[in-house]
Amino acid sequence: MRITEIKSFLLCNPRDLHIIKIETDAGIYGVGEAGCSTREYGQEGVLRHFRECLFGMDPMRIEHIWQVLYRSAYYEGGRIITGTIAAIDMALYDIVGKALKIPVYQLLGGACRNKVFGFWTVGGLDELECADRVKEAIDGGWPAVRFAPADRIVPRALRTDLGKEDGTNVFDVRQSMAATAARFTAIYHHTDQRIPLGIDYHHRLSVAEAAQFCQMVPRGSLGFLEEPIRNENPDAYAALRAMTDVPFAIGEEWPSKWAALPYIERGLTNYARVDVGCIGGLTEAKKVAGWCEAHYIDMMPHNPIGPVCTAATIHYAASINNLTWVEVVPAFNEGASDVFPVTVERRGPCYRLPTTPGLGVEFDESAALKYPMKMHEHPHLQRPDGSYTNW
Known part of the structure; x- marks a missing residue:
């Protein structure tokens, strides 16, 4: 089994979500979701780089793929990167669970x-x-x-x-x-x-x-x-x-x-x-x-x-x-x-x-296209003196 396609969906239902879908030559697909909300465009950019690594790889080599994605840019880590890796990792477990007909746990x-x-x-x-x-x-x-x-x-x-x-x-x-x-x-x-x-x-x-x-x-x-x-x-x-x-x-x-x-x-x-x-x-x-x-x-x-x-x-x-x-x-x-x-x-x-096998989630990509992402920021707060503080 080999990875043949990686798709990215930025949608809002009811909040902004970054969903990825990985397809294989066995007809099995997996879905994942990236964290780090309000930085979805950055994660989509990271995914464009990862696509070149993922095509043709065996989705069952989950640990190996994690190491490649995390370390291959030389400059390792960062939440935008690891949030994107997270979505890929979930999708791979979804694929393997479906292939073996067992739940991910x-x-x-x-x-x-x-x-x-x-x-x-x-x-x-x-x-x-x-x-x-x-x-x-x-x-x-x-x-x-x-x-x-x-x-x-x-x-x-x-x-x-x-x-x-x-x-x-x-x-x-x-x-x-x-x-x-x-x-x-x-x-x-x-x-x-x-x-x-x-x-x-x-x-x-x-x-x-x-x-x-x-x-x-x-x-x-x-x-x-x-x-x-x-x-x-x-x-x-x-x-x-x-x-x-x-x-x-x-x-x-x-x-x-x-x-x-x-x-x-x-x-x-x-x-x-x-x-x-x-x-x-x-x-x-x-x-x-x-x-x-x-x-x-x-x-x-x-x-x-x-x-x-x-x-x-x-x-x-x-x-x-x-x-x-x-x-x-x-x-x-x-x-x-x-x-x-x-x-x-x-x-x-x-x-x-x-x-059910895999993660137990079904994803309708045609329905997802009806809910385009609405770019937002979390509140930018300030203290009474005007200095910035965390939301």
């Missing part, structure tokens, strides 16, 4: 569980409905919930109107910390501590701000604090780790096992937020999970994109022993039924393991 060592639980992001802590959603999550059997911080002063929708001067892109960190801590504490006491509650600060805090925030909520109340600071410098997390005993959830931006290395070896995270669509696919994500298991670090996969990446994440989660929960974003996975007529099935808080 069987290729990864078999199932460690018979279902995969997710956690629910119930919204921002400044939303009036937030407490009701937490109760709904508990009543619905969700094992954990996550909040976005209180930041109603910034728009939640993805925007293209950058550089606004009307104040709607201002993020006041001190206001956010105070409001987030107050509302979180109230909800924590209201839930009677029945399930873990986490907050995702999305890299918006400094080390000092994050340390202070951890002191603003009751000790032991935070099930996890996700990505409170930027992760380029592990020493910054080491400094923060020394200031608080709050569990950290870090890793959604790791582009490779090498980026994950210091966080794992130095015990800087308690939950590894590996993103199958960013780190280079199932091949690389599986290695990081084994590494984490040796250090008693639990996996909590990041999964914010579309149906193909979700399917790959569920197969990954099924195959690793050290799993807590996967991220579930129903709006990005359950609104594209004409493009993806068959996907992995979620019932309430959990996914049953797919039984």
Whole structure:
């Protein structure tokens, strides 16, 4: 079996997605999905280079192909590259699973569980409905919930109107910390501590701000604090780790096992937020999970994109022993039924393991052409003094 064609689809349904389709001379195709949203054009450019490497290769040589794609340009790595490799890697596993007539998790060592639980992001802590959603999550059997911080002063929708001067892109960190801590504490006491509650600060805090925030909520109340600071410098997390005993959830931006290395070896995270669509696919994500298991670090996969990446994440989660929960974003996975007529099935808080060969996703490329990508940027935020800050 040989690779004969690689197709790229940039679509929006309901959010921007970069889907690739790899075809073979055996009539079997595989689909994959690239991570790193808002940089899809860059990934499409990388794929143009990779096409020349992939034509004629044996799709069953997944590890070999990964090494060729990652190392052949001499300048290795980077999230745009590894996000593209991730899509190819998923598609190759899809092909091999279909060829052998087994689900992908069987290729990864078999199932460690018979279902995969997710956690629910119930919204921002400044939303009036937030407490009701937490109760709904508990009543619905969700094992954990996550909040976005209180930041109603910034728009939640993805925007293209950058550089606004009307104040709607201002993020006041001190206001956010105070409001987030107050509302979180109230909800924590209201839930009677029945399930873990986490907050995702999305890299918006400094080390000092994050340390202070951890002191603003009751000790032991935070099930996890996700990505409170930027992760380029592990020493910054080491400094923060020394200031608080709050569990950290870090890793959604790791582009490779090498980026994950210091966080794992130095015990800087308690939950590894590996993103199958960013780190280079199932091949690389599986290695990081084994590494984490040796250090008693639990996996909590990041999964914010579309149906193909979700399917790959569920197969990954099924195959690793050290799993807590996967991220579930129903709006990005359950609104594209004409493009993806068959996907992995979620019932309430959990996914049953797919039984169909490959990833268990069907892709209609003619339907995909009806939903061209709508170029967007995530909000460009600034602090009250006009300086840039992370979204």
